[in-house]
Amino acid sequence: MAHDWQDGEKITRDLMNDLERRADEKPTNANKSTPGLVKQCALVAEAAGENVTKAEFNALRTALIDAGIMAGS
DSSP: OOOOOOTTOOOOHHHHHHHHHHHHOOOOBOOSSSOOBOOOOOOOOOOSSSSOOHHHHHHHHHHHHHTTSSOOO
16 A cells, blocks of 8 residues: 655655565556556557458457457456
């Protein structure tokens, strides 16, 4: 939880240690219920015509799933 700093408040050893500990924490990957990091998905070619084909849609869906942006199930 973030510290609610007040004007004139002194930085104590405990507060500084807490800041350093949190700075060292590694971010976690996102999943269906937890926000986190996601990878950039692969480039998917633009649709060739006015209507998106099933293959074009599936290519985009696969890229999103592979990058962890969209759940696969």
